[in-house]
Amino acid sequence: MERECMEFDVVIVGAGPAGLSAACRIMQLAEEQNQSLSVCVVEKGAEVGAHILSGAIFEHKALDELFPDWERLNAPLHTAVSEDHFCLLTNQSNYLNVAENLTPKPMLNDGNFVISLANFCRWLAQQAEKAGVEIFPGFAAANILYDKQGAVAGIVTSDMGLDKNGEQKNTFEPGIELKARYTIFAEGARGHLGKQLISNYQLDYDKQPQHYALGIKELWEVPPELHQPGLVIHGVGWPLSQSDTTGGSFLYHLEDNQVAIGLIVDLNYHNPYLSPFDEFQRMKHHPLFSRYLKGGNRIAYGARAITKGGLPSLPRQQFPGGVLVGCDAGTLNFAKIKGSHTAMKSGMLAAEAVFSEISQGLHQTIPGYERLFGESWLYQELYESRNFGAQIHKFGNLIGGALATVEHNWLKHRFSWTVADEKADHECLRPKEQCTPINYPKPDGILSFDKPSSVYLSATQHEENQPCHLKLKDPALPTTTHLSLYDEPSQRYCPAGVYEIVTSEGKPKFQINAANCVHCKTCDIKDPSQNIIWVTPEGGGGPNYPNM
Known part of the structure; x- marks a missing residue:
């Protein structure tokens, strides 16, 4: 097939904090050296920010480096953290406030901001465009271009206008x-192309398996008398503790009477009957959260996987012709529950590594990212937090959290041990006979809701008559194997109702409602046989988050 071809010095895949920071930084370097560079960013969302979802508490360390005058440039950091609480939810109605000296220091939020990461990325895109970067929203990077030597030479965007059978x-x-x-690949957690690059170049050789969590979030508008701008609440325990599952809850007060509430569920959970979506709906009834939501109005919903393995799971990020950055690689600092500043820094380091090669007249070489990374505060921060996720996985929230507190608050990283976490998330499900079914209460339509109404609030849209972007290696496996072993867990771990078991001619049939997909990537991660492969649909499809 003949394709139109455009050539650039640098192509960046993904208009998130990592990709946009890389774009801004490389243009700054070009201006400093009086060089002219062509840089483009491709973004599969219909607009910049449409697919961006995060809590988000924002640490501005990387932003201070990228744009020291960000206040003058009107960066959308409007709400400083005013109160910071970490709570243990002991049951469905009670909780304990954890003292500051018993909270791991990385989790404290003094000096940080409560923001909409989508709006922050829109602002970053404006800075990039002012510097001369071309940004192409609505274009999904579907495939990788390689040269004859096997180096990355760019990407191919997805074909548009194919029907369900792949016909034009x-x-x-x-x-x-x-x-x-x-x-530069900056697709976010479990990137479709990043996954291929890690496999093709064996970037994860001798690394621990990558680990993930599913973050589910809603945005509410609450009565003014209940609104406390800058109030931050993090919680662990109920309801996940009932099923021996780790993760945590959050509630952040933004500006304009808005509150962000969410639940993070570690995807190494064991019980195939667990539904992260329904755990979240149940969580909102806890008095710690419901007191702020009652009388409020739910205005947005979304979900996204989070890369949380940390430094022991971080693949090598450089390869011939490119760099893997941000959550596409796994630079999130889970001890801080923050990844935006680390994603930004990784993008900036990638820009410096790539610019150094271009300045020498080179192309398709291996950029010197790893050296810059090893000398940076990003590496030091990830090194200091390298055990946090593994401690929680192996010992649970209470004992693991206590170990993390001792390591961060008192031992001050004097020892160099690394806790192993060798079991991949998809290997952790137990057969259904070993687990207890979970009976979730019906949604009340006030605090808790069903999946269809939630997906509606995500503004998710896909062209119905297009090839399904959720591929099955073995189409029969869900009904021949997973149904008997795990009661087909995808119908519960998907937070958007994409997967169903229906009856057809008296037999169970696996149905994929691809139009519901919010691009969270959980299926690609948690499927116990790694049978589901997430690929890019037509550009512009998926959720359309306003300010998540």
Whole structure:
């Protein structure tokens, strides 16, 4: 197939904090050296920010480096943290406040801001465009271009206008080849192309398996008398403790009477009957949260996987022709429950590594990212927090959290041990006979809701007549194997109702409602046989988050 081809010095995949920071930084370097560079960013969302979802508590360390005058530039950091509480939810109605000296220091939020990460990325995109970066929203990077030596040479965007059978409709437009001297991949957690790069170049050789969590979030508008701008609440324990599952809850007060509430569920959980979505709906009834939500109005919903393995799971990020950055690699600092500042810094380091190669007249070489990374505060921060996730996984929230507190608050990282966490998340499900079914209460339509109404609030849209972007290696496996072993867990771990078991001619049938997909990537991660492969749908499809 003949394709239109465009050539750039640098192509960046993904308009999140990592990709946009890389774009801004490389243009700053070009201006400092009086060089002219062509840089483009491709973004699969219909607009910048449409697929961005995070809590989000924002640490501005990397922003201070990238734009020291960010206040003058009107960066959307409007709500400083005013109160910070860490709570242990002991049951469905009680909780304990954990004293500050018993809370791991990385989790404290003095000096941070409560923000909408989507709006922050829109602001970053404006800075990038002012510097001369071309940003193409609505274009999904579907495939990787390689040169004859096996180096990355750019990407191909997805074909538009194919029907469910892969045949061309009258609206068909072939994808475009975007060739580059260097390509920076910043797709976010479990990136479709990043996954391929890690496999192709064996970037995770001798590393621990990557680990993930599923973050589910709602945005509420609450009565003014209940609104406390800058109030931050983090919780552990109930309801996840009932099923021996780790993770945590959060509630953040933003500006304009808005509150962000969410639940993070570690995807190494064991019980196939567990539904992260229903755990979240149940969680909102706890008095710690319900007192702020009663009388409020739910205005947005979304979900996204979180890469949380930390430094022991971090793959090598450089390869011939490019760099893997941000959550596409796994730079989130889970001890801080923050990844935006680390994603930004990894993008900035990638920009410096790539610019150094370009300045020498090179192309498709291996950028020197690893050296810059090893000398940076990003490496030091991830090194100091390297055991946090493994301690929680192996010992649970209470004992693991206590060990983390001792390590961070008192031992001050004097010892160099690394806790192993060798079991991949998809290997952790137990057969259903070994687990107890969970009976979730019906939603009340006041604090708790069903999946269809939630997906509606995510503004998710896909062209119905297009190839399914959720591929099955073995289409029969869900009903022939997973149904008897695990009661087909995808119908519960998906937070958008994409997967169902229906009866057809008296037999169970696995149904995929791909139009519901919010691009969280949980299925690609948690499927126990790794049978589900998430690939990019047509560009512009998926959720359309306003300010998540």
